[in-house]
Amino acid sequence: MSTLRKVTRIFKRILIVLSVLVVVLTIATFFYMRQDKFGALPEGKRLELVKSSPHYKDGRFRNLVERPTLTKGYSMPGVLYETLFTKFPNRSPVDSLPSIKTNLKSLDPSENAYVWFGHSSFFLQVDGIKILADPVFSGKASPIPGSVTAYKGSDIYTVAGLPDIDYLLLSHDHYDHLDYETVKALQTKVKYVVCGLGNGAHFERWGYTPKQIIEKDWYESVEVKPGFKILTESTHHDSGRGFTSGQALWLSFLIQAPSMNIYYSGDGGRDDRFKTIGSKYGKIDWAIMECGQYNKAWQSVHELPEEVALATQELGARNLLPVHNSKFTLANHPWKEPLEKITALSKNKSYRLATPMIGELVQLDNQQQQFKEWWKTVN
Missing domain, CATH: 1.20.5 (Single alpha-helices involved in coiled-coils or other helix-helix interfaces)
Structure with missing residues (x-):
């Protein structure tokens, strides 16, 4: 041969x-990918409602101003190669993060309070209404086992430790914001879910009833009680839990309560929405802003710290609470860099920066409450 x-x-x-x-x-x-944790795509009447949105075009939801996800000069192969083969120091903490276990069930119902659970998960009690946003308590932020796990000390809360929730807010359906195990365990504790169009398919697959699910487009509102509304605003991002993206809408929220206004940015890159929202609502007492898991390569969908500081000023917010950090590694920057940078950038600004530890009770009516730069002692 x-x-x-x-x-x-x-x-x-x-x-x-x-x-x-x-x-x-x-x-x-x-x-x-047929497992329940991947959720479901909208179909039937839900899909008809999705398609009727002015923000749904050519088979998917669109941002207000379309631009490439990757910044000019970057390529997907290049970004993947850098992530896989370049060593970036201090992406995750070695030490256990300091945290406080606040008993959320024993809070005075008249107290306006905020408790952060790490990353973008937080609890709000405002004018007697209990709100939970983007809860992730499973210790992971990926459908691939062992790939994106919570830092030591950052995962001290469980669904069992939560009180009954009036409104669960979902900004979008990515795994670091919508967690199957957590959401399924919460079903009997949650009165209503407020989410973008199309996201209700996930919740229905996981056992939520149609009466529990309130799906909204941008610029709509939910009447909580007289003088209290939850308003849905835009952001510049994306969605998807599998190979199909853009089938469920991404949101930011303005909580318009009798005693205060609170804005939650969700995830999203920079655009003119912050000026618009600031002008639209006049007064924002607290801005809960995405600040972490950023990269110059995907700056269009995740703001850099300097953009977060600018956006907070454009909102006219009195106080800033930075989130989307200190629980998962989803970018190449050092884990504590978002907090270091936003602290430096917030000096002598028109707003006050609040940096609570995970689980620390923030008294929303107390402008004199002090917060430590807790990350400085963590390796």
Whole structure:
């Protein structure tokens, strides 16, 4: 047998093996992604409502101003290569993060309070209404086991420790904001879910009743009680839990309570919305702003710290609470950099920066409450 024929036979065998591996992997992926944790796509009347939105065009939801996800000069292969093969120091803490276990069930119902659970999960009690946003208590932020896990000390709360919740707010359906295990365990504790159009499909698959789910487009409102509204605003981001993106809408929120206005940014890159929202509502007492898991490469969908500081000023907010940090590693920057940078950038600004530890009770009516720069002592 000639050398050429031998090489040809070997090459064919390699192709056959590779083809079999691809088929096996495809089948395995198909069945793996049929698990409940991947949620569901809108269909039927929900899909008709999605398609009727002015923000749904050409088969998906769109941002107000379309721009590439990757910044000019970056490529997806280049970003993937850098992430996989470049070593970035201090992306995760070595030490356990300091935290406080506040008993949320024993709070004075007349107290206006905020408790942060790390990343973008937080609890609000305002004018007697209990609100929970983007809860992730499973210790992970990815459908791939062991890939994105919570830092030591950052995952001290469980669903069992929460009181009954009047409104669960979902900014969007990415895994670090919508957690299957947490949301499923919360079903009997939550009165209503407020989410963007299309997201209700996830909640219904996970056992929530249609009466519990309130799906909204941008610029709509939910009447909580007289003088108390939850308003849905835009942001510049995306959605998706599988290979199909943009089928559920992403939101930011303005909580317009009798005693104060609170804005939650959700995730999203910079645009003119902060000026618009600031002008629209006149007074924002607290701004809960995404600040972390950023990169110059994907700046269009996640703000850099200097943009967070500017946005807070454009909102006209009196106080800033930075979130989207200190629980998961989803970017290449050092884990404490978002807090270091926003602290430096917030000096002598028109707003007051509040940096509570995970679980620390923030007294929303107390402008004199002091907060430590707790990350400085953590390696």
